[in-house]
Amino acid sequence: MIGGFDKILDVNVIGDAMENVKSGAPAYCTNLFASQGQLTKWVKNGYLRLCVGTDAALLNREDQTFSHLYFLAASLDSLQRCLKERMMALSGTVVMDLVGALGSVAELCKIAYAAGFLPYKRLIRMKRLHSPTDLAHSGDTTVGFGKPDDADRISEMLHEAFDPLCEQLPGMDEIYEAIQNHSILIIRVEEEPGALLHFETQGRSSRIRYWLVTPAEQGKGFGSALMRHYLDMHVEVRRFTLWVREENEPAISKYQHYGFTCDDLIDQVVTLSFVS
Numbered sequence: 001m002i003g004g005f006d007k008i009l010d011v012n013v014i015g016d017a018m019e020n021v022k023s024g025a026p027a028y029c030t031n032l033f034a035s036q037g038q039l040t041k042w043v044k045n046g047y048l049r050l051c052v053g054t055d056a057a058l059l060n061r062e063d064q065t066f067s068h069l070y071f072l073a074a075s076l077d078s079l080q081r082c083l084k085e086r087m088m089a090l091s092g093t094v095v096m097d098l099v100g101a102l103g104s105v106a107e108l109c110k111i112a113y114a115a116g117f118l119p120y121k122r123l124i125r126m127k128r129l130h131s132p133t134d135l136a137h138s139g140d141t142t143v144g145f146g147k148p149d150d151a152d153r154i155s156e157m158l159h160e161a162f163d164p165l166c167e168q169l170p171g172m173d174e175i176y177e178a179i180q181n182h183s184i185l186i187i188r189v190e191e192e193p194g195a196l197l198h199f200e201t202q203g204r205s206s207r208i209r210y211w212l213v214t215p216a217e218q219g220k221g222f223g224s225a226l227m228r229h230y231l232d233m234h235v236e237v238r239r240f241t242l243w244v245r246e247e248n249e250p251a252i253s254k255y256q257h258y259g260f261t262c263d264d265l266i267d268q269v270v271t272l273s274f275v276s
Contacts, residue, residue: 018072025055208240
């Protein structure tokens with residue numbers, strides 16, 4: 001037990017907490033959207049701790065040098081009371097994602113700010129509702145899949161290009177799993193990864209997690225080759241999605257070039273740092 005949060009040893013504890021809070025809830029709200037498989041991995045690795053109240057629960061997940069806070073609440077009032085009562089049980093830097101349409105997120109932000117959180121970054125979701133038929137492979141370069149030996153370099157590239165506080169960077173176990181599942185496309189330069197596209201596909205839906213070209217390799221068409229290859233290999237997919245920082249206009253423009261448009265979902269990331 002750390003500061004009132006008990007370490008979760010059984011993933012079913014999360015489901016029980018969720019059902020208890022949802023039972024009779026007037027306006028259930030949550031920011032926990034992880035799959036059962038992801039929750040199971042977090043529990044197995046000892047990352048999750050839980051604090052349960054009468055009509056709300058908080059989960060804290062360790063992530064490198066900070067932690068993520070998730071809530072399950074019967075209503076916004078329940079969430080506000082729970083945060084007021086339980087926040088001092090946390091320590092270090094805490095990150096919380098407030099996800100939804102603009103109006104609902106604005107209400108969540110009021111509660112988070114009252115609990116001491118500060119706005120950090122805002123992400124927007126983009127989508128493409130069908131697979132393009134006019135994009136062919138680039139013949140200028142070779143796109144392949146990541147290999148286990150690439151894992152360390154892939155992690156380095158992601159940490160160099162993305163913000164871990166707001167862009168949910170994968171741990172090494174997730175990178176190895178993605179490599180095993182052939183979910184990381186790579187372009188190599190002298191045998192080393194110079195560009196990558198990491199995705200997750202389930203049925204007819206696919207989500208782009210990360211798409212990047214290292215600074216030394218930009219301007220060579222690598223990003224285009226990866227995107228074209230990715231879209232071409234997913235001809236059966238009917239719904240593509242991704243999250244991108246709102247201020248990252250170059251990336252948004254590139255996604256729009258490939259037919260992605262912004263939808264009405266946002267992710268307002270808020271942070272709170274406790275002084276030790």
